[in-house]
Amino acid sequence: MSVTSDPAFEALLKERENRPLLRFLTCGSVDDGKSTLIGRLLYDCQALFDDQLDSLKADSARFGTTGQGALDLALLVDGLASEREQGITIDVAWRYFSTPRRAFIVADTPGHEQYTRNMVTGASTARAAVVLVDARKGLSTQTRRHLALLHLMGVPDVVLAVNKMDQVGWDETVHATIQAEAAAFSLQLDGTAPAPLAIPLCALSGDNVCTRTGLAEAAWYTGPTLLEWLENLPVARDAQDDPFRLPVQYVIRPDSSFRGFAGRIAAGRVRPGDAVCVLPSGQRSTVARIVTFDGDLPEAVAGQSVTLTLADEIDITRGDMLCAAQEPAGVSDQFSARLVWLSDTPLLPQRGYLMRLGTATAGARVMQIKSRTDIDTLGERPASTLGLNDIARVSLSLDRPLAFDPYSENRDTGSFILIDRHTNETLGCGMLDFAYRRAENIHWQPLKVDAPAREALMGHRSGVLWFTGLSGAGKSTIADRLEQKLHHLGIHTMLLDGDNVRHGLNRDLGFTDADRVENIRRFSEVARLMADAGLLVLVSVISPFRAERTMARSLLPEGRFLEIFVDAPLEVCEERDPKGLYRKARAGQIPNLTGIGSVYEPPEAPDLHLESHRASAEVLADRVLDHLERTGFLQLPPQGAP
Amino acid sequence: MPELTHLDRLESESIHILRETAAQFRNPVLLYSIGKDSSVLLHLALKAFYPGKPPFRLMHVDTLWKFRDMIAFRDRRMQELGLDLLVHVNEDGRREGVSPVTHGSAVHTDIMKTVALRQALDTWGFDAAIGGARRDEEKSRAKERVFSFRTAAHRWEPRAQRPELWSLYNGRIAPGESIRVFPLSNWTELDVWLYIARENLPVVPLYFAAPRPVVERDGALILVDDDRLPLRPGEVPAQKQVRFRTLGCYPLTGAIESTAATVPDIIREMMAARTSERQGRIIDRDGGASMEAKKQEGYF
Numbered sequence: 001m002s003v004t005s006d007p008a009f010e011a012l013l014k015e016r017e018n019r020p021l022l023r024f025l026t027c028g029s030v031d032d033g034k035s036t037l038i039g040r041l042l043y044d045c046q047a048l049f050d051d052q053l054d055s056l057k058a059d060s061a062r063f064g065t066t067g068q069g070a071l072d073l074a075l076l077v078d079g080l081a082s083e084r085e086q087g088i089t090i091d092v093a094w095r096y097f098s099t100p101r102r103a104f105i106v107a108d109t110p111g112h113e114q115y116t117r118n119m120v121t122g123a124s125t126a127r128a129a130v131v132l133v134d135a136r137k138g139l140s141t142q143t144r145r146h147l148a149l150l151h152l153m154g155v156p157d158v159v160l161a162v163n164k165m166d167q168v169g170w171d172e173t174v175h176a177t178i179q180a181e182a183a184a185f186s187l188q189l190d191g192t193a194p195a196p197l198a199i200p201l202c203a204l205s206g207d208n209v210c211t212r213t214g215l216a217e218a219a220w221y222t223g224p225t226l227l228e229w230l231e232n233l234p235v236a237r238d239a240q241d242d243p244f245r246l247p248v249q250y251v252i253r254p255d256s257s258f259r260g261f262a263g264r265i266a267a268g269r270v271r272p273g274d275a276v277c278v279l280p281s282g283q284r285s286t287v288a289r290i291v292t293f294d295g296d297l298p299e300a301v302a303g304q305s306v307t308l309t310l311a312d313e314i315d316i317t318r319g320d321m322l323c324a325a326q327e328p329a330g331v332s333d334q335f336s337a338r339l340v341w342l343s344d345t346p347l348l349p350q351r352g353y354l355m356r357l358g359t360a361t362a363g364a365r366v367m368q369i370k371s372r373t374d375i376d377t378l379g380e381r382p383a384s385t386l387g388l389n390d391i392a393r394v395s396l397s398l399d400r401p402l403a404f405d406p407y408s409e410n411r412d413t414g415s416f417i418l419i420d421r422h423t424n425e426t427l428g429c430g431m432l433d434f435a436y437r438r439a440e441n442i443h444w445q446p447l448k449v450d451a452p453a454r455e456a457l458m459g460h461r462s463g464v465l466w467f468t469g470l471s472g473a474g475k476s477t478i479a480d481r482l483e484q485k486l487h488h489l490g491i492h493t494m495l496l497d498g499d500n501v502r503h504g505l506n507r508d509l510g511f512t513d514a515d516r517v518e519n520i521r522r523f524s525e526v527a528r529l530m531a532d533a534g535l536l537v538l539v540s541v542i543s544p545f546r547a548e549r550t551m552a553r554s555l556l557p558e559g560r561f562l563e564i565f566v567d568a569p570l571e572v573c574e575e576r577d578p579k580g581l582y583r584k585a586r587a588g589q590i591p592n593l594t595g596i597g598s599v600y601e602p603p604e605a606p607d608l609h610l611e612s613h614r615a616s617a618e619v620l621a622d623r624v625l626d627h628l629e630r631t632g633f634l635q636l637p638p639q640g641a642p
Numbered sequence: 643m644p645e646l647t648h649l650d651r652l653e654s655e656s657i658h659i660l661r662e663t664a665a666q667f668r669n670p671v672l673l674y675s676i677g678k679d680s681s682v683l684l685h686l687a688l689k690a691f692y693p694g695k696p697p698f699r700l701m702h703v704d705t706l707w708k709f710r711d712m713i714a715f716r717d718r719r720m721q722e723l724g725l726d727l728l729v730h731v732n733e734d735g736r737r738e739g740v741s742p743v744t745h746g747s748a749v750h751t752d753i754m755k756t757v758a759l760r761q762a763l764d765t766w767g768f769d770a771a772i773g774g775a776r777r778d779e780e781k782s783r784a785k786e787r788v789f790s791f792r793t794a795a796h797r798w799e800p801r802a803q804r805p806e807l808w809s810l811y812n813g814r815i816a817p818g819e820s821i822r823v824f825p826l827s828n829w830t831e832l833d834v835w836l837y838i839a840r841e842n843l844p845v846v847p848l849y850f851a852a853p854r855p856v857v858e859r860d861g862a863l864i865l866v867d868d869d870r871l872p873l874r875p876g877e878v879p880a881q882k883q884v885r886f887r888t889l890g891c892y893p894l895t896g897a898i899e900s901t902a903a904t905v906p907d908i909i910r911e912m913m914a915a916r917t918s919e920r921q922g923r924i925i926d927r928d929g930g931a932s933m934e935a936k937k938q939e940g941y942f
Binding site: 006009010013016017018019020021091092093094095096098102103105108117120121124125235249250252253254258260262263264291292293294301303304305307318342354356359411412415416417419424425426429 | 645646647648649650651652653654655657658661662664665688689690691692693694695777778784785800803804805806807808809810812814815816827828830832833836839840906909910
């Protein structure tokens with residue numbers, strides 16, 4: 001490849017390459033002119049090409065709302081056909097432009113439908129925010145919500161773009177009122193935060209967006225234009241001076257001689273020789289090399305994707321965090337957090353979700369909704385569940401301890417999402433505030449660990465599903481299918497199968513009536529203990545006698561024992577004969593097989609009656625699942641993928 | 643340590659995304675389409691897993707109408723890098739002789755690209771397909787996720803897309819479903835060229851201006867790349883100093899007149915340019931929102 005011989009251009013290239021990057025979001029109410037403002041930024045910064053302008057002219061004539069012959073800059077950023085026709089925007093749109101000084105990534109967040117979900121998405125990666133205010137309307141409820149959400153998400157710099165100043169004749173008092181109201185509100189949000197700057201502008205004409213207005217009536221404003229503000233903000237406070245953090249993403253092992261821990265540095269800096277500890281295990285080692293494709297580095301800093309090797313052989317996997325040994329991150333399985341709910345499927349306390357925190361994934365449940373935040377009044381209210389766009393303070397419990405930092409200290413190591421175990425939908429997002437220590441725990445941790453407490457931690461009802469029926473009726477097949485389904489739904493199960501238990505616990509028992517009774521008694525007791533431990537126990541055993549089944553039922557609280565009769569005519573069972581028992585019995589080798597030489601007493605009023613010769617095991621397993629759901633035995637997530 | 647530049651940040655983010663893909667999926671594939679974005683994508687994949695090789699397959703969906711220079715470049719690069727490339731062609735389409743010349747751009751693109759890709763994903767059971775698409779390329783892509791969810795029928799449903807916050811990408815899927823991964827989401831065309839210059843990456847020579855035989859057709863300069871392009875009455879190929887800003891199927895890709903013969907020349911031209919790169923792509927102009935419709939069908 002040839003290179004240019006023009007040194008001036010070489011210098012320009014270098015400058016372009018070396019520009020810093022600023023990510024910001026824009027938010028505003030419907031009709032505040034946000035799309036127009038972004039269109040104006042793109043247009044004035046020459047991020048548009050001639051053919052895009054041509055198609056904009058055509059679109060303006062077809063869909064435009066700015067009048068005959070005028071460019072409707074909003075159309076530049078309204079992408080999907082369905083939106084354009086409805087004149088609405090439904091999702092965060094990403095825009096790119098640059099000036100000689102900076103490259104910008106803009107998250108354009110729609111202001112109405114699902115505004116919370118969209119705003120938190122845009123704000124999560126933004127360093128700064130531009131909040132649109134309609135000069136004619138002043139600081140609206142919607143604007144206050146936007147400011148509150150930006151504060152919640154920890155966006156460091158906020159500016160108010162007071163748009164449509166032409167409509168109020170560039171009245172200085174209008175601007176001053178908005179500036180004062182915003183200052184008062186931000187004081188309410190956070191006593192220490194500086195008040196956001198308000199810039200009077202007109203997106204339609206471009207005054208004070210990229211170029212200073214020349215209008216005489218606007219001469220009172222001496223602050224920066226919007227672009228000047230964006231160009232002069234300090235760029236990322238990348239936490240380079242904070243303690244080192246590297247969430248391990250991937251372990252690189254091309255051969256047995258190399259073991260590298262790959263990830264993006266979330267905070268601080270690292271050099272070969274630095275002492276590190278691995279969380280949550282707490283093991284220690286020293287950084288050997290910082291390996292990159294371009295050669296080993298003497299130092300790496302926050303924001304860089306690198307691969308580290310360590311001096312010692314330590315077992316490290318994805319989800320672990322490498323930290324500065326002297327200032328490690330916290331490790332906990334119980335947190336206080338703020339949660340934003342992003343789904344139509346409501347949050348239910350105690351239900352099991354998956355949590356993604358950095359590169360780690362763990363089972364998580366919300367133990368308690370401490371309060372729901374009313375974003376309009378900033379008041380805290382009690383709540384038993386959360387719906388779409390709700391914001392709450394919650395206590396969280398994980399199924400294993402993870403490394404973390406409070407969100408206020410690090411956005412990467414303190415943020416998480418919750419995922420539906422069944423549909424895989426991203427349901428909510430949150431910010432960790434602090435981990436509970438024992439003392440702080442007591443007010444919600446049950447004092448006595450009993451069956452209800454264990455059940456609460458499991459997040460579903462415990463109990464016993466008792467499958468009874470002849471050998472070959474299909475009990476184990478159905479129970480096995482059902483257990484797989486329950487497991488997939490995040491239900492903690494245990495399957496006790498007649499044959500398996502007879503090989504171990506009950507191997508001293510034969511098939512006399514007395515031994516059969518003792519067999520069932522032991523089954524019942526083991527099932528009860530497991531149910532007390534919080535499990536949903538599936539028992540698959542012939543259990544021929546009513547009395548023992550009644551006894552088994554009596555060991556459990558009302559409604560925790562389901563008798564499921566798996567029924568098939570003897571001829572069918574004999575035909576199936578999966579273990580060859582009927583053949584042996586007919587040959588006289590087994591004297592007392594149930595149904596041949598020994599009686600089976602069918603249940604008189606089973607909770608479920610499954611006729612296994614009329615439907616497949618799959619269908620019957622679903623029927624049990626339906627029954628559990630319908631009777632409220634289990635609360636299952638809605639069926640169907642997103 | 644100086645502040646990271648925007649190229650450093652883009653590179654680091656893309657590597658992070660590639661590693662997430664390798665960690666979260668059972669059988670990902672990188673879709674290598676030979677163009678400049680693919681050059682960058684492949685380079686980033688080499689960086690992300692160094693000193694190992696990328697832990698996923700590379701695949702090219704060949705429509706059989708790529709420029710000859712592209713195929714030559716593809717084969718040379720794979721050999722230089724010591725990588726295996728899976729090449730997939732829709733054999734039904736090949737048998738039926740589907741071509742942009744006889745069937746038109748829409749049918750050809752659908753059968754040889756969109757359907758072909760679905761076939762390939764199903765055949766090898768790939769659960770994530772990594773592509774080089776950028777959000778700045780086209781309006782309907784501005785809202786695309788980095789991890790873009792596809793149903794078991796490979797459809798893109800705008801309302802089924804998952805919120806993406808911080809750098810937390812949710813790649814969990816049910817059997818049959820898949821994710822399209824776009825590590826270059828936040829790159830612009832200029833960023834791609836600046837990065838190619840910075841990293842000194844080889845690209846297909848068609849990006850550089852040279853005298854080439856072209857005909858002017860429907861306002862676009864079409865290269866007469868082989869004898870499969872039937873000339874219309876009155877069309878006589880003329881030698882013009884041209885280059886391509888984007889590379890696809892040669893009868894569907896317009897050249898621009900240019901003298902830019904080096905990467906810095908291209909960057910200089912682009913900084914003065916008044917035409918966007920997709921202008922040369924004939925498929926974008928089929929209808930006002932045609933890319934959105936194609937995307938729902940499973941086109942990248």
